[in-house]
Amino acid sequence: MPSDEFIVTPWHVEGDIDYDKLIKQFGTEKITDPLLKKIEKATGEIHFMLRRGIFFSHRDLGRLLDEYEKGKKFFLYTGRGPSGHTHIGHLVPWVFAKWLQEKFDTNIYFQLTDDEKFFAKQDLTLEQTKNFAYENALDFIALGFKPDKTKIIINTKNIKTLYPIAAEVAKKTNFSNTKAVFGFTNETNIGMIFYTSLQSAPCFIEDRPVLIPLGVDQDPHFRITRDVAPRIGRPKPALIHNIMIPSLAGPGGKMSASDESGTIYTTDSPEAVKKKINKYAFSGGQPTVEEHRKIGGNPDVDVSYQYLRIFFEPDDKKLKVIHDDYKSGKLLTGELKAILIEKVNAFLKSHQEEREKAKSQLDKFLFED
Amino acid sequence: MPSDEFIVTPWHVEGDIDYDKLIKQFGTEKITDPLLKKIEKATGEIHFMLRRGIFFSHRDLGRLLDEYEKGKKFFLYTGRGPSGHTHIGHLVPWVFAKWLQEKFDTNIYFQLTDDEKFFAKQDLTLEQTKNFAYENALDFIALGFKPDKTKIIINTKNIKTLYPIAAEVAKKTNFSNTKAVFGFTNETNIGMIFYTSLQSAPCFIEDRPVLIPLGVDQDPHFRITRDVAPRIGRPKPALIHNIMIPSLAGPGGKMSASDESGTIYTTDSPEAVKKKINKYAFSGGQPTVEEHRKIGGNPDVDVSYQYLRIFFEPDDKKLKVIHDDYKSGKLLTGELKAILIEKVNAFLKSHQEEREKAKSQLDKFLFED
Numbered sequence: 094m095p096s097d098e099f100i101v102t103p104w105h106v107e108g109d110i111d112y113d114k115l116i117k118q119f120g121t122e123k124i125t126d127p128l129l130k131k132i133e134k135a136t137g138e139i140h141f142m143l144r145r146g147i148f149f150s151h152r153d154l155g156r157l158l159d160e161y162e163k164g165k166k167f168f169l170y171t172g173r174g175p176s177g178h179t180h181i182g183h184l185v186p187w188v189f190a191k192w193l194q195e196k197f198d199t200n201i202y203f204q205l206t207d208d209e210k211f212f213a214k215q216d217l218t219l220e221q222t223k224n225f226a227y228e229n230a231l232d233f234i235a236l237g238f239k240p241d242k243t244k245i246i247i248n249t250k251n252i253k254t255l256y257p258i259a260a261e262v263a264k265k266t267n268f269s270n271t272k273a274v275f276g277f278t279n280e281t282n283i284g285m286i287f288y289t290s291l292q293s294a295p296c297f298i299e300d301r302p303v304l305i306p307l308g309v310d311q312d313p314h315f316r317i318t319r320d321v322a323p324r325i326g327r328p329k330p331a332l333i334h335n336i337m338i339p340s341l342a343g344p345g346g347k348m349s350a351s352d353e354s355g356t357i358y359t360t361d362s363p364e365a366v367k368k369k370i371n372k373y374a375f376s377g378g379q380p381t382v383e384e385h386r387k388i389g390g391n392p393d394v395d396v397s398y399q400y401l402r403i404f405f406e407p408d409d410k411k412l413k414v415i416h417d418d419y420k421s422g423k424l425l426t427g428e429l430k431a432i433l434i435e436k437v438n439a440f441l442k443s444h445q446e447e448r449e450k451a452k453s454q455l456d457k458f459l460f461e462d
Numbered sequence: 463m464p465s466d467e468f469i470v471t472p473w474h475v476e477g478d479i480d481y482d483k484l485i486k487q488f489g490t491e492k493i494t495d496p497l498l499k500k501i502e503k504a505t506g507e508i509h510f511m512l513r514r515g516i517f518f519s520h521r522d523l524g525r526l527l528d529e530y531e532k533g534k535k536f537f538l539y540t541g542r543g544p545s546g547h548t549h550i551g552h553l554v555p556w557v558f559a560k561w562l563q564e565k566f567d568t569n570i571y572f573q574l575t576d577d578e579k580f581f582a583k584q585d586l587t588l589e590q591t592k593n594f595a596y597e598n599a600l601d602f603i604a605l606g607f608k609p610d611k612t613k614i615i616i617n618t619k620n621i622k623t624l625y626p627i628a629a630e631v632a633k634k635t636n637f638s639n640t641k642a643v644f645g646f647t648n649e650t651n652i653g654m655i656f657y658t659s660l661q662s663a664p665c666f667i668e669d670r671p672v673l674i675p676l677g678v679d680q681d682p683h684f685r686i687t688r689d690v691a692p693r694i695g696r697p698k699p700a701l702i703h704n705i706m707i708p709s710l711a712g713p714g715g716k717m718s719a720s721d722e723s724g725t726i727y728t729t730d731s732p733e734a735v736k737k738k739i740n741k742y743a744f745s746g747g748q749p750t751v752e753e754h755r756k757i758g759g760n761p762d763v764d765v766s767y768q769y770l771r772i773f774f775e776p777d778d779k780k781l782k783v784i785h786d787d788y789k790s791g792k793l794l795t796g797e798l799k800a801i802l803i804e805k806v807n808a809f810l811k812s813h814q815e816e817r818e819k820a821k822s823q824l825d826k827f828l829f830e831d
Binding site: 208267269270277286 | 581618619621625635638650658
């Protein structure tokens with residue numbers, strides 16, 4: 094792969110992603126200022142993840158908001174492939190989904206695709222992915238979703254509801270379609286080939302339009318859904334995409350739940366967080382304090398700064414001070430890391446408390462067929 | 463297709479099938495006299511469908527019987543693709559399965575593949591195939607299966623049980639495998655591609671070996687199952703195959719539920735049966751009575767005779783008299799048809815009564831996840 098190229102698929106992200114190029118490749122639309130204004134009109138504010146371009150791209154969000162303004166309600170759907178414990182990168186679309194739920198007062202469905210991860214990962218059993226699904230569900234609940242408007246779907250558990258809807262999609266999707274969209278080959282297993290129709294299914298679980306906040310790597314699934322929707326008499330899902338969250342090791346891929354050293358898990362102890370960030374967080378600083386003071390750091394590639402921008406410092410003014418101080422050399426890498434460590438640990442302290450409480454709440458959230 | 467060729471797949475049967483050639487093509491084993499002796503030893507008799515070669519081929523039946531003799535029990539599994547009403551051809555493997563259930567005192571699972579027929583037939587809805595599934599179930603129950611040892615599976619209804627087992631099979635089956643076995647192409651829908659793993663699933667529903675009595679056209683599914691079984695730590699299913707039941711129009715295909723004029727349904731009135739057989743049943747007789755008396759008829763191609771042989775005249779002596787009289791010209795085609803009409807209507811009178819009773823019995827037979 095030449096250094097200026099990148100790969101973004103639901104199962105593999107590699108390289109330094111050029112998001113403007115990706116928008117063209119995928120055929121999505123950039124989130125523009127007029128669209129932000131439209132969101133602000135409907136919600137009264139612009140979430141910092143929108144202001145900062147963490148959510149950068151969409152499909153049909155303008156149309157959805159126009160219809161909403163005319164009184165047409167929608168629902169939300171997002172999800173997670175439970176291949177391991179939850180890491181902080183996963184929380185990005187979920188936190189944003191919670192904001193959308195509050196602002197638009199909608200139902201939300203959260204799909205845990207235990208079957209997908211079983212099909213995709215040679216060494217994972219269905220038992221293991223299902224266990225991860227329940228673990229991941231706790232992190233979702235911990236974020237504060239309303240139980241009466243939030244339903245968690247686990248594919249193998251809720252297959253009775255999903256399968257007949259998936260069958261409608263599957264009948265209109267052929268192997269060529271999946272080859273074109275996912276790059277499948279003759280050696281791809283038939284579970285993987287069929288699976289995309291199950292990721293489509295929650296789009297049609299209510300008889301109204303859906304909005305899906307999601308990592309842009311998941312977009313290909315919904316290209317198929319959007320092609321099929323009118324052919325089964327259903328509305329096309331609208332999407333809003335977030336960028337890939339870099340691993341601690343830096344840009345050139347998304348944070349992966351299977352790369353332990355590069356990943357901060359929601360269950361990590363304060364000591365583990367401190368150690369991981371200090372040891373692994375890719376730095377935009379200079380090799381020596383002297384050079385750093387003189388030349389300054391590069392916040393654009395510095396993972397600690399990026400984590401603050403993406404998730405941990407919602408206050409634009411405070412973020413700007415950190416940005417400018419780091420760039421000028423006033424703020425050292427160690428100091429920047431210390432800010433992030435404090436923020437992450439403060440967040441995780443509260444999150445882990447909520448996560449414990451979620452264990453007794455789980456039943457209220459699980460979708461019943 | 464040259465006239466000496468034929469096609470046998472789960473979704474398409476065409477041509478005059480040479481069953482010895484088919485055994486070679488499919489790689490199955492012919493049912494030999496020593497195997498018949500083994501069956502007789504275990505059951506005390508040889509079912510007329512075995513004596514007459516209606517069940518003509520198998521996979522691993524000898525091994526299964528050897529293990530049975532050593533005390534290793536097995537269970538039975540058969541099924542039906544509910545694309546229409548039940549016709550008398552469908553009853554062949556079911557009647558034989560009932561005999562096996564009685565002789566070996568086993569559980570039996572009967573799978574109704576409403577999803578398969580939805581995927582395979584452009585113009586059928588899932589609602590329609592599910593309705594046919596319930597209709598077909600009544601015919602199965604009407605044959606007198608024991609409710610405590612008989613469970614009817616409807617794929618969309620019991621998907622919660624089937625899907626995790628199917629997923630194990632699907633993970634070990636790739637698109638190339640389905641191309642090789644079913645002749646799928648890039649244009650095949652992904653429901654069809656995945657579906658075979660759901661037909662495998664009941665093979666592993668109990669933790670013991672399975673024997674599947676089935677039409678030989680369904681064998682390809684279980685070639686995949688048998689390849690995958692050892693790779694997921696499960697026993698290979700044993701199979702026993704029946705020939706394709708000809709349509710009224712004669713050899714060169716199986717009786718099809720979608721070709722109304724060539725098909726006798728279990729719900730047909732005595733008048734309809736009489737009319738269909740008299741009008742459509744392919745005759746092995748001569749054009750005129752005079753010629754018939756002189757030359758005689760050909761029972762091998764005469765559909766009325768074949769139906770008596772396959773299903774409606776279990777008494778070998780009576781069948782031989784009919785055979786010889788027809789061949790000598792003593793029995794005219796009209797007289798032969800009259801024998802069949804009487805037999806079919808006697809069977810259907812009782813069957814339709816049992817079928818009515820089955821409506822209140824259905825719940826006892828339906829598999830609960």
